[in-house]
Amino acid sequence: MKITEVRTRVVEWRGETVPPQPHFCTNPIDLLDLPTDSMDSFRFYGWLILEIFTDTGHVGIGNAALSPRITKQVIDLYLKPLLIGKDPLDTEFLWQHMYRQTMAFGRKGIGMVAISAVDIALWDILGKVTSQPVFKLLGGRTKQQIPVYASRLYSQDLSELAAEARQYKEQGYRAMKLRFGWGPLDGAAGMQRNIALVRTVREAIGYEIDLMADAYMGWTLDYARRMLPLLQPFQLRWLEEPVIADDIHGYAALKALGGIPIAGGEHEFTIYGFRDLLQTKAVDYIQFDTNRVGGITQARKITAMAEAFSVPVIPHAGQMHNFHIVMSSLNCPMAEYFPVVDVEIGNELFWYIFAGEPKANNGYVDLRDDLPGLGLSIRENELSQFAVIE
Numbered sequence: 227m228k229i230t231e232v233r234t235r236v237v238e239w240r241g242e243t244v245p246p247q248p249h250f251c252t253n254p255i256d257l258l259d260l261p262t263d264s265m266d267s268f269r270f271y272g273w274l275i276l277e278i279f280t281d282t283g284h285v286g287i288g289n290a291a292l293s294p295r296i297t298k299q300v301i302d303l304y305l306k307p308l309l310i311g312k313d314p315l316d317t318e319f320l321w322q323h324m325y326r327q328t329m330a331f332g333r334k335g336i337g338m339v340a341i342s343a344v345d346i347a348l349w350d351i352l353g354k355v356t357s358q359p360v361f362k363l364l365g366g367r368t369k370q371q372i373p374v375y376a377s378r379l380y381s382q383d384l385s386e387l388a389a390e391a392r393q394y395k396e397q398g399y400r401a402m403k404l405r406f407g408w409g410p411l412d413g414a415a416g417m418q419r420n421i422a423l424v425r426t427v428r429e430a431i432g433y434e435i436d437l438m439a440d441a442y443m444g445w446t447l448d449y450a451r452r453m454l455p456l457l458q459p460f461q462l463r464w465l466e467e468p469v470i471a472d473d474i475h476g477y478a479a480l481k482a483l484g485g486i487p488i489a490g491g492e493h494e495f496t497i498y499g500f501r502d503l504l505q506t507k508a509v510d511y512i513q514f515d516t517n518r519v520g521g522i523t524q525a526r527k528i529t530a531m532a533e534a535f536s537v538p539v540i541p542h543a544g545q546m547h548n549f550h551i552v553m554s555s556l557n558c559p560m561a562e563y564f565p566v567v568d569v570e571i572g573n574e575l576f577w578y579i580f581a582g583e584p585k586a587n588n589g590y591v592d593l594r595d596d597l598p599g600l601g602l603s604i605r606e607n608e609l610s611q612f613a614v615i616e
C-alpha cells in the first residue's frame with residue numbers, strides 16, 4: 227500500500243460572526259496593555275483540512291487549527307515529499323521520519339501541528355483499511371460512553387452567564403467550564419469580577435456538578451497565587467492554564483500549594499514536553515490536543531505515560547481525534563465539548579467543516595462501532611461559506 231497524494235486546504239470563515247463582549251476571556255496578550263483589542267489574538271477563523279490519498283482508494287482525513295496557513299506550508303514543503311510513495315500503515319516510522327526531518331525548526335509549535343495533522347490522517351487510513359474505528363485499534367471501549375463537560379461560559383453579563391450555566395445543567399451535563407475575564411493589569415477590582423463569575427455559576431448550578439475555570443495563560447504566578455485563596459470556597463475541579471505554557475515551574479508552584487487542582491497542556495507538545503510536566507509535578511490534569519501534540523501516535527504514548535504518574539488526561543476541545551483516545555484509555559475520565567453555536571471565537575468551526583462529530587446527549591458522547599477510521603467526512607457542500615486556499 228502506498229501514499230499517492232497529500233492534499234492540504236486552508237478554509238477561512240467568511241460568514242457572519244458574533245462579536246464577543248469585552249473581557250470575554252483572559253489571554254497572554256493582556257499583560258501588554260496594548261491600545262488595540264486584546265481579544266484579536268484569541269479569535270481565529272481558519273482551519274486546515276488534510277487528505278491523504280492511497281493506491282487502494284482509501285483516503286485519510288486530518289485537520290489542524292493552529293496557524294493553518296503556515297501549517298499548510300510545512301506539510302506541502304517538508305512533509306509531503308517524504309510521504310509520497312510510503313506505506314501509510316507505517317505510522318510509527320513515518321512519525322519518526324517527519325519529526326527528525328523537521329527537528330531543526332520543528333519539535334514544538336507549528337512543526338508539530340503539521341505532523342499531528344498527517345498522523346491523524348494516517349490513523350484514519352489504518353482504521354479504514356482494517357474496517358475498524360480507531361478506538362478499537364487503540365484498545366477498544368474502556369467506558370460505555372464518554373462523559374463530556376460543556377466548555378463555554380465566557381465572561382459576560384452575570385445574569386446571562388447564570389442562564390447559560392443553568393441551560394447546561396438542564397441539558398444533563400455533570401461538568402462545565404467557565405472563562406475568567408480579568409488579569410493582572412485589572413488589579414484588585416478585576417479579581418473581584420473574576421470571583422463574581424465563579425460565584426454566579428456556582429449559585430446557578432449548585433455543588434453537585436463539577437465546575438472548572440480557565441485563565442487561558444492570561445495570568446502570572448503572582449496573580450494566580452493571590453487568586454487561589456479567593457477561589458477556594460467554590461470547589462473548582464481545576465484551574466486551567468493559570469500561567470503561560472513555558473512557565474512549567476509556575477505550574478508546579480501553584481500545584482504545590484494544593485488548594486485547587488491545576489490543569490494544562492493544550493499548548494505543550496510530544497512525550498518530551500509531557501515528561502517534563504509530569505516529572506516536575508506541574509499539573510493535576512493533562513489537556514493535550516491530539517491535533518497539536520503529535521497526532522494519535524504521540525497522544526497514546528503520553529496517555530500511557532501519564533497513567534503511570536496517576537495524572538488523568540482530559541484532552542482539549544473534544545473532536546474525533548481526541549474522542550478515540552478518550553474512549554480507549556482508562557486514564558481519560560472525561561472529554562471537553564464545545565457546544566454547537568454560531569461562529570464566535572473560531573474554535574467551533576470544526577462543526578461547520580466536518581460531518582460525523584458526535585453531539586452530546588445528556589452529558590455524554592458516543593462513538594459508533596460500525597464506522598471505520600475516525601468517522602469523519604468533509605462538508606464539501608458547505609465550504610462555500612469559507613474562502614478556500616489550496
Ligand SMILES: [Mg+2]
Nearest residue numbers: 440466492542
Ligand atoms: Mg483551555
